[in-house]
Amino acid sequence: MSRKAAIHNLGCKVNAYESEAMQELLEKAGYEIVPFEPGADVYVINTCSVTNIADRKSRQMLHKAKKMNPDAIVVAAGCYVQTAPEAVKEDTAADIILGNNRKKDLLEALEEFERTRQEKDRSMKRAEPLSRVIRIAQTREYEQMAIEKTAERVRCFVKVQDGCNQFCTYCIIPYARGRVRSRELSDILSEIEALSRAGYKEVVLTGIHLSSYGVDFPEEKKQDLLSLIKAVHQIPGIWRIRLGSLEPGIITEDFVRQISSLEKLCPHFHLSLQSGCDRTLERMNRRYRAEEYAQKCALLRKYFDRPALTTDVIVGFPGETEEDFEISRKFVADMEFYETHIFQYSRRAGTRAAAMADQVPEQIRKNRSDILLELNGQRSAQYEEQMIGRRLSVLLEETLEIGGRTFFTGHSREYVRVALEADPSLKVNDLVEVVPEKILIPHILEGNNRCILEKSNI
Numbered sequence: 001m002s003r004k005a006a007i008h009n010l011g012c013k014v015n016a017y018e019s020e021a022m023q024e025l026l027e028k029a030g031y032e033i034v035p036f037e038p039g040a041d042v043y044v045i046n047t048c049s050v051t052n053i054a055d056r057k058s059r060q061m062l063h064k065a066k067k068m069n070p071d072a073i074v075v076a077a078g079c080y081v082q083t084a085p086e087a088v089k090e091d092t093a094a095d096i097i098l099g100n101n102r103k104k105d106l107l108e109a110l111e112e113f114e115r116t117r118q119e120k121d122r123s124m125k126r127a128e129p130l131s132r133v134i135r136i137a138q139t140r141e142y143e144q145m146a147i148e149k150t151a152e153r154v155r156c157f158v159k160v161q162d163g164c165n166q167f168c169t170y171c172i173i174p175y176a177r178g179r180v181r182s183r184e185l186s187d188i189l190s191e192i193e194a195l196s197r198a199g200y201k202e203v204v205l206t207g208i209h210l211s212s213y214g215v216d217f218p219e220e221k222k223q224d225l226l227s228l229i230k231a232v233h234q235i236p237g238i239w240r241i242r243l244g245s246l247e248p249g250i251i252t253e254d255f256v257r258q259i260s261s262l263e264k265l266c267p268h269f270h271l272s273l274q275s276g277c278d279r280t281l282e283r284m285n286r287r288y289r290a291e292e293y294a295q296k297c298a299l300l301r302k303y304f305d306r307p308a309l310t311t312d313v314i315v316g317f318p319g320e321t322e323e324d325f326e327i328s329r330k331f332v333a334d335m336e337f338y339e340t341h342i343f344q345y346s347r348r349a350g351t352r353a354a355a356m357a358d359q360v361p362e363q364i365r366k367n368r369s370d371i372l373l374e375l376n377g378q379r380s381a382q383y384e385e386q387m388i389g390r391r392l393s394v395l396l397e398e399t400l401e402i403g404g405r406t407f408f409t410g411h412s413r414e415y416v417r418v419a420l421e422a423d424p425s426l427k428v429n430d431l432v433e434v435v436p437e438k439i440l441i442p443h444i445l446e447g448n449n450r451c452i453l454e455k456s457n458i
Helices: 013-028 052-068 079-083 085-090 103-123 173-177 185-197 225-233 253-259 278-284 290-303 322-335 362-386
Strands: 004-009 042-047 073-078 096-098 130-132 155-162 202-207 240-243 268-270 308-315 339-344 392-402 405-412 417-421 431-440 451-457
Touching: 004 013, 004 052, 013 042, 013 073, 013 103, 013 155, 013 202, 042 052, 042 079, 042 103, 052 073, 052 079, 073 079, 073 103, 079 085, 079 173, 085 096, 096 103, 103 130, 155 185, 185 225, 202 225, 225 240, 225 253, 240 268, 253 290, 278 322, 290 308, 290 322, 308 322, 308 362, 322 362, 339 362, 362 431, 392 417, 417 431
Parallel strands: 004 042, 042 073, 073 096, 096 130, 155 202, 202 240, 268 308, 308 339, 417 451
Antiparallel strands: 392 405, 392 431, 405 417, 431 451
């Protein structure tokens, strides 16, 4: 009888990719992957540490796993483990502790722990947790992991880079993920070629600090994000390339001019902002100011026809006054983003911002968040209304019942969600050309994106 393993992922797209890679390792070793419920022999929790709340959720999931089956092996992996290895070790919930850059050792760690547990059982002693946590800041090794399939049916996320050298004052990630480490171009292309053969038509290049791809390579093998995009563009069967979060510094006229000539690249750019107020950006240790950021957005709009620009904004950063917030709010309004992901500042132990004076009270953070959420709803609606009557290319992802009728739903190149009435000639993973007729806002749809209802496909 095969052993059963359950995996629970917390955190970002990079974590999700690594969880899928660990799942494939387990499957190839003969494990049956089961839901994260009672009855598994092994529970793997890929933890997050971006906020104190993420730390708490990670601990809760470890305890939940141990409670579901006290005899199971509980594996704690990832960022929370990396930032608090001793605390995890002292907590009796985890049997195996795998820091970042050691998730690839999962099978070996399971085998070693099983041997140790059997020896301890004979001596009536409890097996000590097996811990593999390195000093992540001192490594230049990129952890080699890959996937052959993904939970997404039509879109695959591919990790190309790890680590960050920025050290923003609010962020723990450089301490959890280490310095920039880029994946070999040949490995990336091999994985995407295999995913293309498996039927995936869209690839999303992702990393902890995607804009830094290649900066750590020696001169004789120099690559950068632009050369990576161009190489992926040559892969047959891949029809769309989408980029993860970018830093404003990478947006130069030459970069934008060159990517605008690549027909597979989607006009959807997530350009991290965090604040539209220069005073706040300086305290955050961000490497740009509001006017420079606005120029980057203008460049993207110069070379692309109505690209979808999305961003992140933190409200209530320590020392953010009402005047600072109003400057930031007005800047966000003027930029006319398609989507703005709003985060209330969360004090994170171990960061410089946690020790800053003038921490903003929770209620004020919430009020500011509500203001930007309302603005986000307005701007999203305005952008989607611009899509009415335009010819859009849509990748069909799933079927959905809306008002008793069956629709295919998918996303345009701009990542606008679209609904197209089902037709026997259509199937999931088809690329279709459509002209939107009207806005549809069914309450049953998940997520923030509204749905554009199509009159017919072309």
